[in-house]
Amino acid sequence: MSEEHPSLSFLRAERMPHILCEGCGNGIVVNAMLEAMVELELDMEKVVFVSGIGCSSRIPGYLKFDSLHTTHGRPIAFATGIKLANPELEVIVITGDGDMASIGGNHFLHAARRNMDMLVICSNNYNYGMTGGQVSPTTPVGWKTTTSPYGNPEPPMDIARVASAAGANYVARWSTASPLQIKQAVKKALQKEGFRLVEVLTQCPTVFGRRNRLRTAVEMLRWYRENTVALHHAEELERQGVDLSAKVVVGEFADRNNPGLVRRLGLVKEERKPEKREERAEKRAEEDERLREARRRILEAIERLSTPRVRRMIELGMDVEKIEEELLK
Numbered sequence: 315m316s317e318e319h320p321s322l323s324f325l326r327a328e329r330m331p332h333i334l335c336e337g338c339g340n341g342i343v344v345n346a347m348l349e350a351m352v353e354l355e356l357d358m359e360k361v362v363f364v365s366g367i368g369c370s371s372r373i374p375g376y377l378k379f380d381s382l383h384t385t386h387g388r389p390i391a392f393a394t395g396i397k398l399a400n401p402e403l404e405v406i407v408i409t410g411d412g413d414m415a416s417i418g419g420n421h422f423l424h425a426a427r428r429n430m431d432m433l434v435i436c437s438n439n440y441n442y443g444m445t446g447g448q449v450s451p452t453t454p455v456g457w458k459t460t461t462s463p464y465g466n467p468e469p470p471m472d473i474a475r476v477a478s479a480a481g482a483n484y485v486a487r488w489s490t491a492s493p494l495q496i497k498q499a500v501k502k503a504l505q506k507e508g509f510r511l512v513e514v515l516t517q518c519p520t521v522f523g524r525r526n527r528l529r530t531a532v533e534m535l536r537w538y539r540e541n542t543v544a545l546h547h548a549e550e551l552e553r554q555g556v557d558l559s560a561k562v563v564v565g566e567f568a569d570r571n572n573p574g575l576v577r578r579l580g581l582v583k584e585e586r587k588p589e590k591r592e593e594r595a596e597k598r599a600e601e602d603e604r605l606r607e608a609r610r611r612i613l614e615a616i617e618r619l620s621t622p623r624v625r626r627m628i629e630l631g632m633d634v635e636k637i638e639e640e641l642l643k
């Protein structure tokens with residue numbers, strides 16, 4: 315029997331089937347994010363997800379974490395309140411390009427300026443997916459949407475560069491064609507304080523791709539592969555005079571260690587430093603040892619109090635859960 319991947323245990327199976335379309339890139343976002351959290355051995359009890367309204371904003375509803383599904387454009391404001399009320403919590407905002415950059419634009423700008431402690435994962439599918447594919451602040455020039463049927467005439471907002479210019483501690487942009495990079499960015503961001511943005515270019519074949527001759531997830535992923543350029547290459551190419559206006563630059567746009575707002579306010583004293591892998595392993599081993607000891611004591615207590623039937627089960631080497639299961643039959 316194959317072993318279940320650890321991140322699967324954080325999905326709410328009872329909420330399935332989910333509302334996302336076949337081939338939607340939001341699944342890749344969830345997978346990369348959960349893998350990052352599992353690999354970091356985050357204290358999942360301290361994680362709170364906050365989202366707005368949109369296809370991407372539905373993600374926390376399918377996860378086994380405390381979460382707040384707020385109003386359109388407002389998740390960063392709610393997340394600010396949560397973090398200031400309880401700075402111990404790891405607050406993660408899941409948002410869309412419309413939710414964050416359009417109706418929520420000012421919350422985004424000022425949270426980045428304040429270096430407000432939260433990780434924001436923005437699933438940027440270049441349009442308003444949930445409401446049928448309207449133009450958004452990130453739709454590239456010339457691309458068709460329901461509200462720009464002849465091609466978008468407006469220049470888009472580069473949300474990664476805006477966040478970086480406003481003062482965010484960490485900013486990265488990757489596409490769903492690079493899930494490993496998304497995972498690494500989330501891991502790095504989760505070990506830093508202040509405002510952290512991971513923008514993910516996420517395919518929406520159903521309402522965006524369809525209007526732009528990219529009807530399937532595979533075609534959209536291929537488009538990302540062929541049209542994204544890593545930041546260090548882009549800088550070099552620009553020096554050589556190559557026109558990159560039709561390409562999307564991906565990579566890390568900011569990696570700073572400025573104090574986050576909660577530390578500036580004196581709500582936490584210590585600078586947040588990445589935990590070393592060995593320290594985490596040590597903590598984990600101590601925790602496992604504590605659990606083994608507790609289990610041993612419970613078994614001893616059962617043995618002392620037990621009936622011949624329970625004693626027989628212990629002699630057979632059954633553990634506490636199995637014995638409990640047998641007794642409840």
Ligand SMILES: Cc1ncc(C[n+]2csc(CCOP(=O)(O)OP(=O)(O)O)c2C)c(N)n1
Nearest residue numbers: 367368369370386410411412413442443444
């Ligand atoms: C105040 C308000 N205005 C408009 C809407 C309608 N609405 C719901 S989701 C959405 C856009 C979602 O787009 P985005 O945030 O990019 O998320 P996606 O669905 O693409 O993941 C809009 C306009 C709303 N729910 N509330």
Ligand code: SF4
Nearest residue numbers: 334335338369443518
């Ligand atoms: S409409 Fe687009 S973003 Fe929304 S679930 Fe479908 S593919 Fe995903």
